[in-house]
Amino acid sequence: MLLEQRLATFGRGRSIVDTLEELCRGLLAAFGATDLRDEAKEVGELASVPTGVGIAGLVDGAGVVRFAPNLHAADGTPVKTMLQERLGDAVELYVDNDATCAGAAEWSHGSALGLRDVVFVALGTGIGGAILADGRLLRGESNFAAELGHMVIDPSGPDCGCGRRGCWELYASGSALGRLAHAAALAGRATLVQEIAGGDPAGIRGEHVVEAAGAHDREAGAILEEFASFVALGLGNLASIFDPELIVIGGGLSRAGETVLGPVRDCFVSHLEGHGYRPTTTIAAAALGDRGGAVGAALLAASRGSEPRAMGSALASRSGEEPRSHPPRGAS
């Protein structure tokens, strides 16, 4: 049995830990925490239920959110320690960056299965990322590697939540698509998009552009083309650095599928160094969609943070069978 619950991040005096506690308690109660403990013991003589948490931003190896450009209220929060105190020993927590989790999930169970050099890009509120280089997840010195969205592409660009200017995610995230469309609407170049958004340009989001483009609206198509060129610009930079065999696009915008990926592929070659002298990197949608972060957090929790390739054997040794193609129960 798999369960999914969604809650707003936080606000109105609630902290990120309050929200996570509610989510964890809700899921544990839905499964029946007692049964879960029994099952955990059966498959691996565990005293607690492995529970994974993925959070946007700089999350260190101790599960502290050091800095979250799109979630500043969480800055400095020792999520792992606080949540563990509240939930007690019924759970064994694993806390990591959400895009790292999603990339790990795509590697072990998704579009990047079995590959060695992969760039994973999550297009959502911001842009998260994970890099698989030569068969290993790139972690960096402080577990902060692959903050792809904060690659600066225009030093004189708009202010970013990270304190700098012109970061890639200001141009190529799901939010950025909404902003592009908002500007187009104010200039009278997004009639259908604005209509789908309920008539108010301020309410326009990326999904409204995708919907209009899906209906072959030319104005929406033009907005998507502009957006795709920004996505492709960053992907070209990443290809120059990592020479990946595959680029996986995840995050909320991955739900748009070919409506977004098609224009991105069309632009990509013009941003690829040495195009014609190297293989053109394949660009594919994330197999796990925008659930990859949760799935990967669960998988990493179950394997106690070991690398995805080793994760399969960790799961198999616990269950005595082949790894399952879905996340273990109880992990969020």
Ligand SMILES: [Zn+2]
């Ligand atoms: Zn930034």
